[in-house]
Amino acid sequence: MRVENHSRAHVTREGVRKVAVTLFAERGYRATSMRDIAEALGMRAPSLYNHVRSKEALLVEIMYSAMDRALADLHAAISSTDDVAEQLRHATESLVLQFLFYPREVAVNNNEIRSLNEPHRSKIIAKRDEYGQGFRDLIERGCSLGLFHVESPRLASYAILEMGNGAKVWFRKGGLYSEVEVARQYSEFALRIVGVTDFAKCVQHAPIEATGDGTRG
Amino acid sequence: MRVENHSRAHVTREGVRKVAVTLFAERGYRATSMRDIAEALGMRAPSLYNHVRSKEALLVEIMYSAMDRALADLHAAISSTDDVAEQLRHATESLVLQFLFYPREVAVNNNEIRSLNEPHRSKIIAKRDEYGQGFRDLIERGCSLGLFHVESPRLASYAILEMGNGAKVWFRKGGLYSEVEVARQYSEFALRIVGVTDFAKCVQHAPIEATGDGTRG
DNA sequence: CCTACCGATCGGTAGG
């Protein structure tokens, strides 16, 4: 990464973080040196320490803020309705949109937990577990209401959580589908995984074109 | 990682690779030094070079062999039947079992592609793309036969591919489900994602206990 | 299989 246009006064704590998350995501935390970050900002490595305390502090800040945003968005999605199927739909859309709108932050959070030292490592893991538990609770409630049908809600929750990563790998800005459309399709997959299908379509069991929109709930 | 029992004569090329894949998976390639690998084998770093050419050669060997095994297993799974739904089921089981039986090899393949130099990097990416294309071809065929119902086969294939990673994150040896049982449940998820559902169950639309086995095809 | 050692690079500090 190279930032072309920067005058010295414009380098801020947030600017350093932005460059850092990009390089951490592209090359990995260990493979990114403070000199790399400085170079991308057009300065020398020691100058970075006017903005950040340490390399690890940069990583910690990136991971906490991304995780807290994901959790807040998830809780907002679940609170938006009382229908458990709609809650799962909104939760999955929120999940996928984290991947699509903040791919670098999510990549760092997924790959660099092992680069953290305690106590941050445990705290980030706790937040990640809380995120997953939100999905598991939804699925268990849907099952107990007789609306969802899965053998193991826990297993289904992990399937849905990891499925979101596929969206990131696949997504290309300006491609066939927008972020919101991809999120919608993945939320349809999530509902299918827990056994919620379009009843009418299931009964008639008619072929539907792969390129059509007949799969929408 | 520490290997407790090793006499010098027992250290082989394969022994070095086995230790390396474990440490690469646990800590990452960059965070693992040749001294770490040597220590786990009870020797000094320079002695490793009697068994391997370089650190990167170790990584390359690990990634090629894991990728080739996954591809061979996938093709065997697809060749085992002519029914496209059964092909997808077997392919997904094969995918999940890679994660469950070779979690370290899969982790290294997923995380360390960026640690490779050319031309190996491009070759591994080509193999990974071939693997994904196998799933996409299956789904496209199922759709054109009117058996599968998805808006975008490509998007569905990525959802299924990434879903497999959830199995690895979740799976604990000796837990509630065996590897084969987890693979079976994930293959059921894959069929649901592409719109293949148990017709009778869908019609009656009856609640089914989450802990039951009513979701089996 | 070992010790001794190479040049390169790392995160970070001193001092201005």
Added chain:
DNA sequence: CCTACCGATCGGTAGG
């Protein structure tokens, strides 16, 4: 914001 520099660690080699 910079230059100069620190001790630590890296992959790998020499030589036995």
